[in-house]
Each structure stands twice: as C-alpha cells, then as structure tokens.
Amino acid sequence: MSFWLVMVLAGAVTFATRLSFIAAEGRFEAPRWFRAMLPFVPIATLTALVAPELARPGGAWDVSVRNGRLVAGCAAIAIAAISRNVLLTIAGGFAVLWLVH
C-alpha cells in the first residue's frame, strides 16, 4: 500500500471519528448517564495523555527527583493551579525543566 493511500485512509478514519457524534446529534436521544459523563471528557482524557509523559518517560517508570520532566510537570501543575494562566504555566514548566537539567 502506498504511503499516500495510508495517509488518506488514516485521515478519513480520524475525520469520521471526529464527526461521529456531531453528525448523529438530534437523530437519537443519548441516555442521561451518557450526558452526565461528557463534562469529564476533557479532564480525564488530557490527564491520561499527560501522566505517562511525566512519570514514565520513554516507557519506563522514573519517579525520582532526577526525572526532570516529573519535577517540571509538578511545578507546572502548581503554577497552573495558582495562576490559571496558560502562558505562565508553559513558560514556568520549561524554566524548571531547564533549571533541573
């Protein structure tokens, strides 16, 4: 299979996934338990993406102060909780990563 065809198929699947519920909206009534779950989608999904990047960088566990990503990530979480400012959080996280390296 040519790589261009792979890209087009992968792109089509991704687009269909993104469109799925948006296109179906109004054609069926989602149950209440399903609607109750939706507010937690961004929190749970983004947290699930971040956690392994910090505590298992490269796949292996590394929970120590020598893991710069974990230290900088925890610092970024603290900065975000206090400031609620996106730019400050990203800059602060990188600054701490640079300091501990």
Place this chain on the structure above:
Amino acid sequence: MDATAPTRPQTAAPDHSPAAELWAGVRGLAPLLVGVAPFGVIYGVVAIASGIPAPAAMAMSSILFAGSAQFLLAQLFALGAPGLVMVASIALVNLRHALYSASMAPHLGHLPRRWKVVLAYLLTDEAYASAILRFSGQRASRGAANRHWYLLGTGLSLWLGWQISTAIGILLGAQIPKDLPLDFALPVTFIAITVPMIRSRAAVAAAAVAAGVALLCAGWPYKLGMMAASLAGIAVGSLAARGRTA
C-alpha cells in the same frame, strides 16, 4: 430610551457577532500555540528523519491534522509496518476524538451539515479544550447563537500554527539540536489547559483515576491504556458527581 438607561454602566453590551466570536476563538487559542509550535517543529524533524518524503510529511499535517497520531505514523513508517497496521493504529490512537465529538455534539446540533463537517475536521485536543471551556463555563449562555464561530476561530488558528510549525521542522530538519527538550511542550500545554478545569471533587476524582490507570497501563500497545484511563476517569467523575447531588 427607558428612564433607567443613564444609571447603567456605560460599557457596551458584549459583542457576540460572528466576527467577534471568531476573533475571541483565535485569541483564546493563541497562548496554546506557544506549546503546540515546538511540537509541530519536532514532528517535522522526526518525519524527515523517519524517511518520509518532505511533500508527504507536509501533507500529513492537513490530511491527519493530529499531532500524536502523526508522530506514531512517522515511527511506524520508519519501522516498515504494513499499511493496514498503520491505519488501524491511527484509528485506535484517535479514538479519544469520539469522546470530544460526543462532548461537543450538543453545542453544534443545530448547525447545517457543512458547518459540522468543517468543525469536525478542526476538532483537535487543543481547539476542543479551549472551546469546551467557554461553552460549559459560568458564562456559557452568552453568545450561544454564534458560539460555533468561536470553535472555528480556535480550530483555524491551531490549523495555521500547526502547518507553519511543521513546515519549519521539515525545512530545518537535522539542524535542530537533538538535546532541546521540545517534546515537553505538549504535556506542559495540556497541564496548562487541564488544571484550571479541575474545580470540583468529582473533577479531582476523574483526574486522579485517569492518571493512575494511564500510568499502570502505559505499556499497552496503540495507546489503548490511555483510552482505558480516559474512560475510567470519565466514569468515576460522573459517578462522584451523581453521588454528591443525590
């Protein structure tokens, strides 16, 4: 004019015209570009290093338009994986977008089909997170009629930022020092988006469970552990919220 008008504050009514909402979306996403741009640059570098021809590497940013999936596809290409394996892997890694679609659907149900198609194409992690924060926040009801313009603004500015940053990565290629920790940009951006959303005990429970399951299942193939963690966090969060109100 009614008699009470002069006593009101002199500020104009909030502008929720399509243009104002579009611009608000562009501005809402702008800070996230600080984190997305380095990620786009390293995608370009990795894609070229994986042996993908520059035109294909560039086209992938608009055909797929999904950061982590593009990294995975570049890695699988370098490994010489069969085509169907590559397509199936991307489908699994991008399953989380079905959750975003479900979460966004109630806000977009009234729109004509062409709008749904365009907004679905633009529904990335960052555009989704930026827009859902506005749609479901305390001032959610304001400007509701034109809120799809806000999502369009976040989506278009992310799209443009992603195309430019991946082009820079493809052009600079090996000239970018390898020891720069640019791949830290994405986690720290997601932290900046997510932490301010965590405002209730149910939200804390959702995040804690998602983090725990994601760490325990990080070894699963095709990021299935990430999907399991997401679903577990969503389930626990909604159960915790129900327990509180019951």
